[in-house]
Amino acid sequence: MKKYSEMTAQELEQLKKELSAKYKEYQAKDLKLNMARGKPCVEQLNISMGMMDVLSSDDDLTCDDGTDCRNYGVLDGVHEAKVLLADMMEVGVDNVIVYGNSSLNVMYDTIARSMTHGVMGSTPWCKLDKVKFLCPVPGYDRHFKITEYFGIEMINVPMTKDGPDMDMVEKLVSEDDAIKGIWCVPKYSNPQGYSYSDEVVRRMARLEPKANDFRIYWDNAYTVHHLYEDDQDELIEILDECKRAGNPDMVYKFASTSKISFPGSGVSVLASSLNNLQDIKKQLTVQTIGHDKVNQLRHVRYFKNIDGIKAHMKLHADILRPKFEAVLEILERELGGLDIGTWTKPKGGYFISFDSLDGCAKDIVARCKKAGVEMTGAGATYPYGKDPHDSNIRIAPSYPPKDDLIVAAELFALCVKLSSIDKLLSK
């Protein structure tokens, strides 16, 4: 396989002609495929249908402690749901609050509360001239949208295979008290699927932020979302580590069952120190009487315990693994050795991250779209939608049926080739 960079202009032109003909064939197929969002596929939804049967009119909707889940009350979650989700979060049951259906909403609320009320008594951020967040990039577009919505300035921090560039993080947070947080997806990161190394977690817990209301926003979205039973990433638990490091209040940890049971109809959870939870509950008690306890009970009765969740996640993995492997196989077969792109090979999570030649990502995504394949918008993985190299593309293999996915991945590889040729020819 000859590297594109080593081809002559003539060779590239010839190749372009052949590939363009292929591209036209794809266009003629009238495809309508989607690799844009990390959405579970129908087969994944089907494996949770038993959840619809665990609560019927014959069942007693009462908790172990006698709480009638059908009525008002219980601000921070019914006890058995706290136990289940604390186990999933690898923290103590007193360290969690169970919320409604969306951990994104919990993160939003956390920032919104800090804007209007500060953090454990600090000045409300809306009263400050400037608030900044560190954003490991590439990262999750919806995180960036929240901080952008609140006018928070976002600073890119490069991701490495081991997590964010900690030299940069340590320096920035220790120097600038306008930096109030860092967005982290520590396990099977979005979009690269990287997991933070022990060293990164330890250094994260030992940050010495200039702002005492600096918090680590630890979005543990893929905590049990492994692809392989025998090759799983495990992280040092961050709450414990922050405690050990003398920074017990420095982290908020988020998760939900959205990609475990049903997206949009799951339960979400926040874990933090008792001090932080006390601060949060001052808001929570004004905000709501309580979240959906019937749905909390439904999850507990269905999964029973953390082992039930783990067993369930194996069923998800059995559906997802062949899809990831199919895409990776196509990328390797079609693009391996051509020197026009690199990609990650995650062991969990929902994404593969692809990096094209500089300046090609937008063009690749546009070409895919014109042939009927929707990708995540190029740039979405960066704050303000601005990828400085225009090279990162997030691939989401979960949703399409495998046959469609193969077609979509092959088209994607073709578009990468065409864009790269144009790029090389224009030099």
Next chain:
Amino acid sequence: MKKYSEMTAQELEQLKKELSAKYKEYQAKDLKLNMARGKPCVEQLNISMGMMDVLSSDDDLTCDDGTDCRNYGVLDGVHEAKVLLADMMEVGVDNVIVYGNSSLNVMYDTIARSMTHGVMGSTPWCKLDKVKFLCPVPGYDRHFKITEYFGIEMINVPMTKDGPDMDMVEKLVSEDDAIKGIWCVPKYSNPQGYSYSDEVVRRMARLEPKANDFRIYWDNAYTVHHLYEDDQDELIEILDECKRAGNPDMVYKFASTSKISFPGSGVSVLASSLNNLQDIKKQLTVQTIGHDKVNQLRHVRYFKNIDGIKAHMKLHADILRPKFEAVLEILERELGGLDIGTWTKPKGGYFISFDSLDGCAKDIVARCKKAGVEMTGAGATYPYGKDPHDSNIRIAPSYPPKDDLIVAAELFALCVKLSSIDKLLSK
């Protein structure tokens, strides 16, 4: 029946001795009763248990438009849920957003958003020196808690049988651009059970606020919560009326199914103009991917349409009506003609409002508590918990079983008598 105010000190002392003995008898009973919160009772919860059966693993969880309710997506509610709740709200289907389980949370979010982002382009309230809200009193404590939490100054406006004192409302909003809202429970108000007259609704819709980001917060919590089939309050629809009056964007209308299906596991809804909804969706799309669609579908499959909701509300009324009537009968029998208290006789909603002699409410509630009957805290029906007359007490007859309720109401009447005697003797 002799009025207490016409009794001699000696007569009052003698009466006090008799009543105190009775009170001690109650204390000996070791009661543990609760008339504090507007919580449905077990029998009310039981009538909604069929809701647990409408979605099983044999059912198709797909909407009419093909949306799979089990997956991500649909920001503002599935179409059939919008139809159902728009009908309940008496507005068009395009005028609603279906939210999660708590309309209180929607109200909180509405204020929180206005604090950080203003209203349809106005200055964010957190950037203003002063923000004020009008609070018809007595009113709903949780409304007042929200505005208090955000440091919004609350101005008491007296309630009348027809609604808030509109002379005062009109004058205040037209003069002061710091006034950004008014909390309203227009139908079967909390705690009095009053419904706004046609004139009040018309005048409300024709307010000429100095602040262009002034909004009416129309909490239609008891819209279908009648006690009598043949004697129901009906209001002029406020969105329509605001439109007619040339103030189409001046109102947010809120409701939920909390006291229709299961409190805490229902769905909530906001209705407003398209301009307001557009403004709100800018936030909503950052805040969440969507609310719980499976629960939306569950409600639609169970109630089918507004007639289903109305039929269901008759079952609630059949349980609640005897409880309201029992309390009213006891109040009339025990306190009628004594000139030591007045109370409302609602045709719907969840509360009876009681006004004692000035300066007695706290004492009455404390006496009830010492004999094992929990009432809503005196003062709770006023902003900052400060009832200027210390006279208003909210009675919530829904939760206790009827036999308990009778005991609790009789004890309450006894405590009213004892407090009133002490008050009169101290003059």
